[in-house]
Amino acid sequence: MGQITYVKSASQLICMDGEGGPRTGRGMSRLGIIASGSVVIEDGIIVFAGSDALAEQYLSRRQSEAEIVDARGKVVTPGLVDPHTHAIFAGSRENELELRLQGVKYIDILKRGGGILNTARSTREAAEEELVRQSRLRLDRFLLHGVTTIEAKSGYGLTVQDELKQLRAARALNELHPIDVVPTFMGAHAVPEEYRNNPEGYVDLVVNEMLPAVAEYGLAEYCDVFCEQGVFNTAQSRRILEAAGGLGFKLKLHADEIAEGFGGAELAAELGAVSAEHLLKASAEGVQALAKSGTVAVLLPGTALFLMERPAAARSMIEAGVPVALSTDCNPGSSPTVSMPFILSAACLTMRMTPAEVLTASTINAAYAIGRGEKIGSIEIGKQGDLVLFDADNYRQLPYYYGMNLVHTVIKKGRVVVKGGVLVDG
Numbered sequence: 001m002g003q004i005t006y007v008k009s010a011s012q013l014i015c016m017d018g019e020g021g022p023r024t025g026r027g028m029s030r031l032g033i034i035a036s037g038s039v040v041i042e043d044g045i046i047v048f049a050g051s052d053a054l055a056e057q058y059l060s061r062r063q064s065e066a067e068i069v070d071a072r073g074k075v076v077t078p079g080l081v082d083p084h085t086h087a088i089f090a091g092s093r094e095n096e097l098e099l100r101l102q103g104v105k106y107i108d109i110l111k112r113g114g115g116i117l118n119t120a121r122s123t124r125e126a127a128e129e130e131l132v133r134q135s136r137l138r139l140d141r142f143l144l145h146g147v148t149t150i151e152a153k154s155g156y157g158l159t160v161q162d163e164l165k166q167l168r169a170a171r172a173l174n175e176l177h178p179i180d181v182v183p184t185f186m187g188a189h190a191v192p193e194e195y196r197n198n199p200e201g202y203v204d205l206v207v208n209e210m211l212p213a214v215a216e217y218g219l220a221e222y223c224d225v226f227c228e229q230g231v232f233n234t235a236q237s238r239r240i241l242e243a244a245g246g247l248g249f250k251l252k253l254h255a256d257e258i259a260e261g262f263g264g265a266e267l268a269a270e271l272g273a274v275s276a277e278h279l280l281k282a283s284a285e286g287v288q289a290l291a292k293s294g295t296v297a298v299l300l301p302g303t304a305l306f307l308m309e310r311p312a313a314a315r316s317m318i319e320a321g322v323p324v325a326l327s328t329d330c331n332p333g334s335s336p337t338v339s340m341p342f343i344l345s346a347a348c349l350t351m352r353m354t355p356a357e358v359l360t361a362s363t364i365n366a367a368y369a370i371g372r373g374e375k376i377g378s379i380e381i382g383k384q385g386d387l388v389l390f391d392a393d394n395y396r397q398l399p400y401y402y403g404m405n406l407v408h409t410v411i412k413k414g415r416v417v418v419k420g421g422v423l424v425d426g
């Protein structure tokens, strides 16, 4: 008999069950709510989800003692999934907030050698253990905000050795922390200072040395590129992503964040990328292309807010049939937050997504954005036992109480890792 966790009598159990594949259109509003619902997890896997009465019947047939988690008065959702982070880094950049408040543009800070290049300096300087130490604290904070899986990109090393170091840190954290970390190689995050006058030379390095090394050590599942005016153009992005695809990486793209009509969404769709991310300035054609290719749009309303920019056109994307996911974009420059609950509020308030849509976008659709839709993102038999218990009467309160953390309990693979809003030791 296995280890059983019995999450008992939630006022609302948000199952997100029933459909294979990421949700689109009206499907994003179907939450699969069970009032007075319970979940049974055995050896980390969900073995029952349904009404309290049926849960009692189910458990009466089992011999094992169950650890009971009282969910009365709580909303229970799948563990939140953050499908776009740059969470493995050293240092911080609060000085840039003040620069931007004075009117300096984010991209101009990068062009002056700050921004991503600033974090690249501190990340290169940090020993691997120090990188793990600083990032681990960030992962603890993610967990306290109900996040049980994150994607994490490299891209603050920008040399072969430092990119590998960052990805090894991600792997170490995946092993030592309850949060699952899905690694993405993003050597093409910025052109480092030593290649300032030879950007093509840096693209050669990414293609000929970094990608093969990352593949050889099995350090990343995805490859991503910052496809943007003044960073990597569409031809360079295509070259890198095609090489990555040839080595077996799945693809992501930072697309259409800053420049209007740069063609990032179109490129992501054409290359069959799993996700296209940011999309603040995506063209109408680009949005149609994403709908056709089934590429998940990972939207980052916190970043738009923090950069004081107009957010992505989530409503048009949902109407066009694009599967939409949400993310913090946790990074030290454009979005220094780990709070998915805040992102849910921001998505409602700045992009007019509904409370039901933002829950779908931060669970099942976010799981599909990182290729984990069959394993996490919903409360269904056979899926991983990752759950969050919120101190709320109903799911609409989650984005409503903005800027508040209502997370009470977090369960990862059947184990209680946050209780009463506090990390559980061990």
Ligand SMILES: N=CN[C@@H](CCC(=O)O)C(=O)O
Residues within 6 Å of the ligand: 086, 115, 116, 119, 226, 254, 257, 303, 329, 331, 332, 333, 334, 335
């Ligand atoms: N835009 C590119 N990359 C990150 C920001 C990284 C940074 O500023 O350190 C983003 O997704 O927002």
Ligand SMILES: [Zn+2]
Residues within 6 Å of the ligand: 084, 085, 086, 254, 329
């Ligand atoms: Zn990003």
